[in-house]
Amino acid sequence: MAGRPPGVQVQAEAAGLIQRAKLRLLEMHYQSKVGHIGGNLSALDILMSLYHFRLGPDDKFVLAKGHSAGALYVTLWTVGVLSDEDLRHFHGEGTRLSGHPPLQGIPEIIFATGSLGHGLSLAAGLALGKRLRGEGGRVFCLTSDGEWNEGSCWEALIFLAHQKLDNLTFLVDLNGMQGFGSTRQVANLDPLADKFRAFGVKTVEVDGHDVNSICSALESSDGPLAIVADTTKGCGVSFMENQMAWHYLPMSEEQYQQAVREVTECGKLSVTA
Numbered sequence: 145m146a147g148r149p150p151g152v153q154v155q156a157e158a159a160g161l162i163q164r165a166k167l168r169l170l171e172m173h174y175q176s177k178v179g180h181i182g183g184n185l186s187a188l189d190i191l192m193s194l195y196h197f198r199l200g201p202d203d204k205f206v207l208a209k210g211h212s213a214g215a216l217y218v219t220l221w222t223v224g225v226l227s228d229e230d231l232r233h234f235h236g237e238g239t240r241l242s243g244h245p246p247l248q249g250i251p252e253i254i255f256a257t258g259s260l261g262h263g264l265s266l267a268a269g270l271a272l273g274k275r276l277r278g279e280g281g282r283v284f285c286l287t288s289d290g291e292w293n294e295g296s297c298w299e300a301l302i303f304l305a306h307q308k309l310d311n312l313t314f315l316v317d318l319n320g321m322q323g324f325g326s327t328r329q330v331a332n333l334d335p336l337a338d339k340f341r342a343f344g345v346k347t348v349e350v351d352g353h354d355v356n357s358i359c360s361a362l363e364s365s366d367g368p369l370a371i372v373a374d375t376t377k378g379c380g381v382s383f384m385e386n387q388m389a390w391h392y393l394p395m396s397e398e399q400y401q402q403a404v405r406e407v408t409e410c411g412k413l414s415v416t417a
């Protein structure tokens with residue numbers, strides 16, 4: 145489906161696909177007893193939109209918010225790059241699916257990321273390299289919002305704006321939360337989109353859980369382009385949404401079962417609608 149903007153029928157297919165991915169993501173995190181599920185759930189719709197509707201063979205992607213590796217792995221599973229067996233070993237001993245994207249072992253993952261603030265610089269370097277070599281394709285990068293507390297993000301912004309990297313799109317998973325609290329409480333950067341615009345970067349704001357909105361923004365070949373995606377941490381699981389604890393906590397069996405029920409019910413409602 146890559147490269148094809150979603151019509152009504154495709155959107156319905158996407159909803160089913162995302163529900164399946166979300167259930168598998170919950171299972172992976174429950175079985176491995178690791179945290180970060182909140183930020184993974186806020187990023188999943190963006191990653192699924194990218195991989196199913198936008199990325200082509202000449203494009204590259206960098207996950208700057210490496211702690212959402214689970215959402216990236218499950219997305220790669222839906223496009224056939226990773227297997228069931230791979231996902232079963234998520235975060236396990238000797239696995240190639242570590243808690244943050246690994247340096248080696250998965251060709252689609254170019255950089256080991258997760259030390260926040262570096263992914264956008266890596267993506268900008270890739271974009272400049274493509275231009276210097278006369279290569280086609282585009283580079284995409286997904287950052288978190290808390291990550292913009294890092295000075296290195298702003299250095300990357302200066303660089304990509306100065307170089308006019310028209311083959312680069314970066315997205316912000318704007319869920320309003322980070323490791324130590326809400327982004328407004330820790331170091332307020334509102335309105336982030338206007339700050340990007342002040343650097344001369346074309347910036348669009350979208351609903352980060354609406355596949356159609358995300359895909360419409362991703363279609364643009366203007367650049368450099370920033371997409372600020374309004375998201376909800378823990379999206380789709382009522383007791384996780386906007387709750388700080390789900391930056392860190394693993395799920396108990398009871399919590400896992402409730403999360404599965406809610407995601408399953410939500411899928412039924414979507415189909416009915």
Ligand SMILES: [Mg+2]
Nearest residue numbers: 289290319321
């Ligand atoms: Mg955040």
